[in-house]
Amino acid sequence: MRIAFFALTVALAALSLAAGRSWLLPQELAAALLDPEGAGRMVWSLRVPRVVVGLVAGACFGLSGLVFQTLLRNPLASPDVIGVTQGAAFGAVAALGFGVPVMLGAWGGGLVAIAALGWLAAHPKRGIEPRAVVLQGLALAILAGAGTEALILRMGDTDAGAAMTWLGGTLGGTAWPEVTRALWLLPLTLPLLLAGRALDRLELGDDLAHSLGLRVGALRVGLGLCAALVAAGAVSLCGPMSFVALAAGPIGRMAARGRPSPVCAMLVGAAFVMLADILARSVAPVALLPTGLYTALIGAPVLILTVRRMRNRNAL
Amino acid sequence: MPYDISALSIRLGGTPILRGLTFALPEGGITGIIGANGSGKTTLLRALAGLLPPDGGTVRHMGQPIGGSARDRARSIAMLPQSATAPPGLTVRQLVARGRTPWLRPFLPMTPTDHAAVTRALEAVGLTDLAERVVDSLSGGQRQRAWIALVLAQESRTVLLDEPLNFLDVPHQAELVALLRRLGLTRNIVMILHDLTIAARICDRVLALRGGELVASGAPSEVLTPEPLRETFGIAFDCLTLPDGKQTILPSGL
Numbered sequence: 350m351r352i353a354f355f356a357l358t359v360a361l362a363a364l365s366l367a368a369g370r371s372w373l374l375p376q377e378l379a380a381a382l383l384d385p386e387g388a389g390r391m392v393w394s395l396r397v398p399r400v401v402v403g404l405v406a407g408a409c410f411g412l413s414g415l416v417f418q419t420l421l422r423n424p425l426a427s428p429d430v431i432g433v434t435q436g437a438a439f440g441a442v443a444a445l446g447f448g449v450p451v452m453l454g455a456w457g458g459g460l461v462a463i464a465a466l467g468w469l470a471a472h473p474k475r476g477i478e479p480r481a482v483v484l485q486g487l488a489l490a491i492l493a494g495a496g497t498e499a500l501i502l503r504m505g506d507t508d509a510g511a512a513m514t515w516l517g518g519t520l521g522g523t524a525w526p527e528v529t530r531a532l533w534l535l536p537l538t539l540p541l542l543l544a545g546r547a548l549d550r551l552e553l554g555d556d557l558a559h560s561l562g563l564r565v566g567a568l569r570v571g572l573g574l575c576a577a578l579v580a581a582g583a584v585s586l587c588g589p590m591s592f593v594a595l596a597a598g599p600i601g602r603m604a605a606r607g608r609p610s611p612v613c614a615m616l617v618g619a620a621f622v623m624l625a626d627i628l629a630r631s632v633a634p635v636a637l638l639p640t641g642l643y644t645a646l647i648g649a650p651v652l653i654l655t656v657r658r659m660r661n662r663n664a665l
Numbered sequence: 666m667p668y669d670i671s672a673l674s675i676r677l678g679g680t681p682i683l684r685g686l687t688f689a690l691p692e693g694g695i696t697g698i699i700g701a702n703g704s705g706k707t708t709l710l711r712a713l714a715g716l717l718p719p720d721g722g723t724v725r726h727m728g729q730p731i732g733g734s735a736r737d738r739a740r741s742i743a744m745l746p747q748s749a750t751a752p753p754g755l756t757v758r759q760l761v762a763r764g765r766t767p768w769l770r771p772f773l774p775m776t777p778t779d780h781a782a783v784t785r786a787l788e789a790v791g792l793t794d795l796a797e798r799v800v801d802s803l804s805g806g807q808r809q810r811a812w813i814a815l816v817l818a819q820e821s822r823t824v825l826l827d828e829p830l831n832f833l834d835v836p837h838q839a840e841l842v843a844l845l846r847r848l849g850l851t852r853n854i855v856m857i858l859h860d861l862t863i864a865a866r867i868c869d870r871v872l873a874l875r876g877g878e879l880v881a882s883g884a885p886s887e888v889l890t891p892e893p894l895r896e897t898f899g900i901a902f903d904c905l906t907l908p909d910g911k912q913t914i915l916p917s918g919l
Contacts, residue, residue, distance in 0.1 A: 543772070549752075550766055556746035559716050561819070562739030562767035607754035 350604045354616040358404070361623035365400050366392065368627045399523040402586050403626050403640070404619045405531035406520075407593055409583035411618020412541050412611055414594030415601055416576040419548045419609045420569055423479040427595040428459075428580035431486025434589045435493035436462025437581035442500045442512060452530055452585040459581025462489055463573055477569075518590030518641020520626050527586055534582040540575050541611055547572070548609040590641045592648020593621050599658075600651065621647065667692060667823050667853040668713060672722035675708055682708045684877045685722065694869035695849040697858045697885075701898055705877040706857045707747070710825050713855060714744040726823065739767035743816045744825040751800040757811045758796040761786055764818030786818035790844060806837030813844070824848070826856035830863065842867055861902070865889045865912035873897040889914055 366382075367373040373381065373392070381389035414427040421431070428434045440458020441451045466489060470482040501512045514521070547568055550558045559565045580594060600621075601614035625643035632643075668690040675683040683705045690696055698706045711717045712724055715731035715738050724731050731738060743764070751760055764786065765779040775783075787793045790810040795803065800811055809829060816824055829845070830838050838860075846867050848854060858864045864871060864885065871888040873881040874897070881893035888894075889912060894902040901917035 546766075546769075546772075550763065552752045553763060554746060554749055556711065556714075556716060556744065557749050559735075560714055560739060560742070560744040560746075560816075560825075561763065562736040564735050607752065 350606075351610070351613060351616070354604055354613060354620065358616050358620040358623065361620050361627065362400050362404060365403065365623045365627050365630075366396050369396065369630045372631075394524070398525050398528045399520050399626070400623070402523045402527045402531045403520050403622045405534060406583040406586045406590065407597075407619040407622030408615040409534055409538060409579045409618070410590060410593040411597030411601060411614040411616070411621070412538055413576040413580035413583070414596075414598040414618070415609055415611060415614035416541050416544070416548065416572055417594075418598040419551060420573055420576075421477060421479055421482050422552070423483055424599055425483050425595070426479065426486065427598060428577065429589060429591060429594050430483060430490065431466060432462045432489030432493055433459050433466075433486075433577050433580050434584055434594070435490040435497070436460075437584040438516060438589045439493045439497045439500070440581070441585050442497050442516075445512075446500060446504075452533075452582060455581040455585035456578055458493070459577045459584070460574070462493060463577035465489060467570070467573065514639050515588040517639040518588040518644060519639035520587050520622075520629075521639065523587070530582075531586055534579065534586075537575060537579050537582065538615070541572065541579065542615070543611075544568075544572055545609065545611050548611070552609065587622075588639075588641060590622065590625075591645045592651070593618050593644050596648045596651040597621060666690070666725075667727060668855075669725040669728070670713075670722070673709075673712060673719050673724060674721035675705075675712055675717050676720045677708070677717075682877050683712065686877075686879045687722075688872060688879060688882050690853065690855070690870065693849070693851075693853060695845065695854045695856065695867055696870045696872065697856060697864040697868035698872045698874065699858055699861065699864055699888075699897065700874035704874040704897075706874055707827055708877075709872075709874065710744065710827055710855065710857060714742055714825050716744070736767050739819065739821070741821050742823045742825065743819040743821040745812055745816045745827060745829065747827040747831065749812055751808070751811075753801060755800050756797050757792055757800055757803070757814075758783060758787065760800050760811055761792075761796075761814045761818050764815040767819065782820055783818050786814040789817055789848075790814040804837075806833050806840065809833060809837070809841065810844070813841075817848070821852075823853045823855070826854065828857050828859065830858065830860065838863070861889055861894070861914040862912065865914055875899075885912065 367378045381392040385393040417426050417428055417431065418424050437455040437459035440454040444451050444454020466482065466486050469485045470477050501509050504512060547563060550561055550563055555565050597614050597618035601610060601617040604613040604617065621644065625647060626640045628643040629638055629640040666689055671687045673683055673686040674681065698709060700706050708717065712719060726742060762775060762783050765775055765782060768779060769775060787796050790813055792807065792810055792814060795807060800808060803811065813829065830841060833841060842863060845854060868885050870883065871885050872879060873888055873893060880896045881888045889904065891902050891904055903915050903917050905913045907913060
């Protein structure tokens with residue numbers, strides 16, 4: 350299953366390199382990739398960065414979605430529901446205004462959001478209550494969203510238009526500097542990738558996980574901060590791409606026979622963004638609808654199905 | 666000496682839950698914790714597991730304060746909380762294998778030793794035939810035995826159980842009691858019990874809590890008698906001794 354998802358992701362990435370206003374045949378794509386200076390100039394300067402950044406951002410969203418959903422024991426608790434993504438978007442937009450690097454702004458916003466949530470949701474007697482976390486996170490998300498809107502309203506028309514597109518989640522205008530930033534994010538995913546066993550044990554409940562020798566509190570804080578940085582970093586690359594994190598968790602789980610597998614969630618997230626970006630560039634190439642629109646179009650039905658499954662399991 | 670507790674106090678969210686408990690448990694056998702709801706039983710069990718750091722006093726396990734390496738602690742103390750829930754889709758064998766966590770090397774799969782421990786645990790609770798079944802599909806009694814097998818696979822000297830007999834029908838209770846009695850021969854078991862008759866029959870020692878204080882402790886023949894029970898629960902009890910010497914305990918009002 351893991352191999353199937355890996356193959357799917359690679360295939361979609363190749364398709365994405367070929368996709369666009371002018372579709373490339375396989376042999377044309379191969380020729381272009383082999384000749385960065387000549388025939389491949391367009392592919393190398395536009396499509397390669399776009400695909401690399403899309404893969405990294407999708408993988409980061411998927412990974413962070415799975416980690417939050419598992420840590421908070423709630424399939425709805427993805428970073429875009431509990432306010433981390435919105436906090437990061439607020440930070441990124443504010444950073445633009447102050448001339449601070451966008452990634453730093455996004456990280457700052459994401460960290461403030463997760464710290465606020467951790468402080469609000471921790472209960473001295475009962476630990477973290479999944480339902481309370483989601484409701485409080487939703488409130489934080491709305492608050493951060495309102496803040497972002499206020500910032501955008503104070504911008505000029507051109508900037509505001511660009512900001513609105515970015516807020517929908519877009520890979521348009523991606524170039525090599527974004528690739529460098531994307532690669533900076535990869536080390537941060539490492540602790541989460543290695544946390545598969547810990548996430549699996551945390552699903553048995555905090556007390557049992559503790560009894561099995563896990564440092565539950567430290568893991569929760571460490572993995573939570575790491576997942577927030579990863580999600581916020583992805584926001585700084587392509588904006589708050591909706592539904593990727595939310596949907597990648599449950600689908601990645603299905604791919605891993607119900608177990609929380611970080612690798613599967615990463616692959617699903619990356620494949621999801623690739624698919625949405627291919628659609629964005631081929632369905633209505635002239636209108637240039639943002640990639641985030643298509644992730645929402647695919648993701649919304651997935652959310653509905655997830656809720657149905659939860660209800661069938663009496664988990665809601 | 667598995668446990669040596671002195672002046673243990675614990676507060677949760679500012680409220681004192683345990684107030685200056687002092688007791689020691691000798692090696693082996695079954696220790697029962699009894700008390701009304703809210704008397705601090707679960708808090709005491711969690712403190713014995715090292716889950717709650719004491720606000721006052723000390724908890725020593727095998728002569729050492731609990732703490733240090735979480736892994737080492739998990740190899741000597743296992744706790745089965747009441748709230749344990751199996752993730753959907755897990756088979757019995759997979760669930761029981763989770764008990765090997767403190768023995769696994771980082772990032773490496775289970776060794777033959779681990780598999781053997783899982784097999785032994787499944788045998789001990791009589792679930793060998795159901796090992797490949799999904800946990801959700803089991804009956805309540807089978808599921809409870811699967812959880813106990815998980816704790817057994819952990820191979821810790823001390824086993825803490827929070828109301829292991831809850832939600833089981835009478836035959837399953839009897840079956841589990843027999844299992845626990847066998848386990849008490851080789852491990853130190855500390856468990857929370859509601860049924861005083863069962864406590865009288867399987868416990869080697871009983872700790873009685875009221876309002877976070879230890880009101881009585883000792884052999885069942887001393888603690889499970891009308892006076893200490895009245896002090897623990899605030900109501901009168903009939904303690905009958907059957908002709909074969911076994912105890913039966915019921916509230917007098919019944």
